[in-house]
Amino acid sequence: MPSLSSLHFKNRLFYVLLAAGGLVALAGLYAVHMMESHGHIISGMNNQIVWGIPHVFAIFLIVAASGVLNVASIGSVFGKAIYKARAPLASLLSIAMLAGGLTVLMLDLGRPDRIIVAATNYNLTSVFAWNVVLYSGMFSLVVLYLWTMMEQRMNPWNKPAGLAVFAWRFILTTGTGLIFAFLTARQAYGSAVLPPMFIVLSFAWGLAVFHVVQANIYAWNEKQLDPAIMNRKKNLLGVFVIGSLYMVAVYHLTNLYFSHRVGFEHFILRDGGIYTNLFWWGYVLLGNLVPLALIYLPGLGKGKCVMLASLLVIFGAFALLYVFIIGGQAYPLDIFPGYEVHSSFGDGQIASYTPSIYEFLLGFGGLAIAFIITTVSVRVLNFMPQDKAYIAD
Amino acid sequence: MSNADIQRRNFLKTTLGAAAVAIAPGMLLFEAAQAKSDGADSKVRWGMLIDTALCKEGCNDCVNACSRENGWKNNNLPTDPQWMRKINIKDISSGREISLPMMCQHCAHPPCVDVCPTAASFKRADGIVLVDKHRCIGCRYCMMACPYKARSFVHEPLHDQNPDVPRGKGTVESCTLCVHRIDQGQQPACTEACTNQAILFGNLNDPESAIAKKILSVASVQVRADLQLNPGIRYQGL
Numbered sequence: 001m002p003s004l005s006s007l008h009f010k011n012r013l014f015y016v017l018l019a020a021g022g023l024v025a026l027a028g029l030y031a032v033h034m035m036e037s038h039g040h041i042i043s044g045m046n047n048q049i050v051w052g053i054p055h056v057f058a059i060f061l062i063v064a065a066s067g068v069l070n071v072a073s074i075g076s077v078f079g080k081a082i083y084k085a086r087a088p089l090a091s092l093l094s095i096a097m098l099a100g101g102l103t104v105l106m107l108d109l110g111r112p113d114r115i116i117v118a119a120t121n122y123n124l125t126s127v128f129a130w131n132v133v134l135y136s137g138m139f140s141l142v143v144l145y146l147w148t149m150m151e152q153r154m155n156p157w158n159k160p161a162g163l164a165v166f167a168w169r170f171i172l173t174t175g176t177g178l179i180f181a182f183l184t185a186r187q188a189y190g191s192a193v194l195p196p197m198f199i200v201l202s203f204a205w206g207l208a209v210f211h212v213v214q215a216n217i218y219a220w221n222e223k224q225l226d227p228a229i230m231n232r233k234k235n236l237l238g239v240f241v242i243g244s245l246y247m248v249a250v251y252h253l254t255n256l257y258f259s260h261r262v263g264f265e266h267f268i269l270r271d272g273g274i275y276t277n278l279f280w281w282g283y284v285l286l287g288n289l290v291p292l293a294l295i296y297l298p299g300l301g302k303g304k305c306v307m308l309a310s311l312l313v314i315f316g317a318f319a320l321l322y323v324f325i326i327g328g329q330a331y332p333l334d335i336f337p338g339y340e341v342h343s344s345f346g347d348g349q350i351a352s353y354t355p356s357i358y359e360f361l362l363g364f365g366g367l368a369i370a371f372i373i374t375t376v377s378v379r380v381l382n383f384m385p386q387d388k389a390y391i392a393d
Numbered sequence: 394m395s396n397a398d399i400q401r402r403n404f405l406k407t408t409l410g411a412a413a414v415a416i417a418p419g420m421l422l423f424e425a426a427q428a429k430s431d432g433a434d435s436k437v438r439w440g441m442l443i444d445t446a447l448c449k450e451g452c453n454d455c456v457n458a459c460s461r462e463n464g465w466k467n468n469n470l471p472t473d474p475q476w477m478r479k480i481n482i483k484d485i486s487s488g489r490e491i492s493l494p495m496m497c498q499h500c501a502h503p504p505c506v507d508v509c510p511t512a513a514s515f516k517r518a519d520g521i522v523l524v525d526k527h528r529c530i531g532c533r534y535c536m537m538a539c540p541y542k543a544r545s546f547v548h549e550p551l552h553d554q555n556p557d558v559p560r561g562k563g564t565v566e567s568c569t570l571c572v573h574r575i576d577q578g579q580q581p582a583c584t585e586a587c588t589n590q591a592i593l594f595g596n597l598n599d600p601e602s603a604i605a606k607k608i609l610s611v612a613s614v615q616v617r618a619d620l621q622l623n624p625g626i627r628y629q630g631l
Contacts, residue, residue: 038549038550039547039548039549039550039562039563040472040546040548040563041472041548041549046470046471046472046548047471047472047473047474047475047536047542047544047545047546048471048542050533050536050537050546051533051537109530109531109532109563110529110530110531110532110533110546110547110562110563110564110565111529111530111531111561111563111564112530114528114529114530115530117511117513117528117530118510118511118530121511121512121513121528122510122511122512123509123510123511123512125506125507125508126507126508126509126510126512126534127508128508128509128510128532128534129510129511132510179534182507182508182538183537183538184504184540184620185504185538185539185540185617185620186537329537333540333541333542335480335495335540335541335542335616335617336480336482336616338484338485338486339482339483339484339485340482340483340485341480341481341482341483342480342481342482343478343479343480343481343495344467344469344475344478344479345475345478345542346471347478347480347495347542351471352471
């Protein structure tokens with residue numbers, strides 16, 4: 001039982017955390033205001049790198065929002081008790097990250113004031129327009145799913161709602177991958193591997209976020225996570241990390257096989273400076289190999305190691321998305337295959353990109369929104385996983 | 394008939410007359426507006442044939458004319474719009490060098506139109522690909538999808554715009570084929586400005602047009618023809 005003084009301390013800490021999150025979100029809004037009044041000229045984005053740091057943050061949040069629901073699906077769809085106990089928290093995180101990611105995406109628009117146009121003028125052939133439906137559908141379904149879990153009278157509907165969420169999030173992450181898969185003219189994108197790659201990446205990123213949040217909630221409530229449960233979940237993270245590394249390897253290896261994409265692959269894997277470094281050191285080593293060592297090496301794999309592994313997986317996610325989104329645009333479009341090309345518009349040149357502070361403020365603003373939603377919800381409602389005595393199933 | 398009746402009749406006549414006079418100009422304007430909204434002719438497909446042999450390296454007359462006509466300025470910053478640009482290309486195997494103008498290729502199957510979430514990117518019946526500046530939300534997906542890097546995003550507030558060519562901060566824009574000139578029976582500004590006569594503009598669907606006849610008689614190609622987008626701009630000597 002926590003003492004009275006510790007309760008007072010936690011009470012104050014809660015408001016401090018809330019204020020900190022609020023300040024970061026406000027800083028994000030300030031960045032939006034600045035970009036609204038000055039235009040995107042104050043961002044680092046340009047006519048060559050049209051999507052920048054805000055998109056890295058937004059896509060991380062949206063992909064992780066889908067992946068974190070894996071915890072819920074294993075519980076509701078496959079009936080595993082320890083995951084079922086965590087389904088409410090996973091659903092909450094999904095809603096929070098989706099809200100954060102979509103906010104960033106919307107506020108980075110050139111005309112965010114016209115966002116309603118996306119609903120009133122709908123282009124059926126646009127995967128962006130499909131995503132408008134997929135994202136709003138996801139919100140509604142996850143809220144419904146939470147309702148079936150938290151309201152006893154709705155419990156009988158839990159399984160069908162869980163199934164619907166399970167199917168929907170696969171389609172949603174497919175939609176996110178398709179944003180890039182449909183860009184046929186660009187060497188970096190236009191690959192059918194991308195939707196499944198994003199789905200597997202979402203598993204690893206979502207579970208990593210879940211681990212970090214769960215560890216904090218247990219610490220806050222001064223409870224210990226059953227080591228057997230921790231063991232199972234860290235093994236799952238390990239499998240997901242291996243799976244995502246495999247998908248990324250397949251994507252690059254298939255590109256290397258097509259001679260018209262070899263130049264792009266050499267750029268990312270060998271000659272690309274920041275992109276090459278971020279890929280090998282940031283994504284492969286820190287984002288995959290070190291977490292795998294922390295999980296599987298004998299003597300490691302305990303609470304702190306899993307926490308560190310999860311944080312590194314999240315770091316690796318940002319590194320990979322930076323390489324994928326910005327590196328993919330930095331490499332010039334091959335408008336005239338077989339020719340050397342020069343122009344005043346950067347044709348044939350590697351585009352340069354220096355992200356501005358406003359882009360980071362907007363990105364962190366999105367993270368702050370996810371943080372605020374999670375922190376407030378965890379305090380006012382019961383999202384603490386309630387484990388029965390653990391029995392392997 | 395009583396005096397009151399006559400007065401009432403006169404009052405009604407005057408009122409009706411005044412109402413007719415008041416409404417008539419509006420009705421005429423309505424007629425005029427109706428007549429204007431005939432829209433583009435789907436029997437026409439506007440296009441260009443660019444002869445790279447006549448296009449001189451270092452000559453920027455077409456680009457400058459486009460800039461003047463449409464009111465965009467390029468100060469060589471990566472954030473500056475370039476509706477049209479000159480590209481110098483060199484065949485890696487043979488060393489042959491060519492200079493050519495590059496802009497929106499006005500594809501028959503434009504990827505920018507496919508990906509635009511709000512249908513702000515659209516293709517007119519006569520094949521001209523445009524952006525509705527009132528609908529564009531500035532997501533820049535079309536810029537990602539365009540194989541020709543033909544589109545620019547307006548990064549800064551705009552001043553002193555050309556009333557014929559509305560533009561907007563936070564929206565995407567590209568070559569309109571000088572649609573405002575075409576609709577008045579004129580040629581695009583770049584075509585008119587090219588002193589080397591390298592740009593031939595016309596209706597690709599009209600067998601009697603100069604462009605259709607020339608395409609029949611000389612070898613010309615579409616850039617990135619492998620993507621099967623069927624651009625309206627063709628290049629000779631590439």
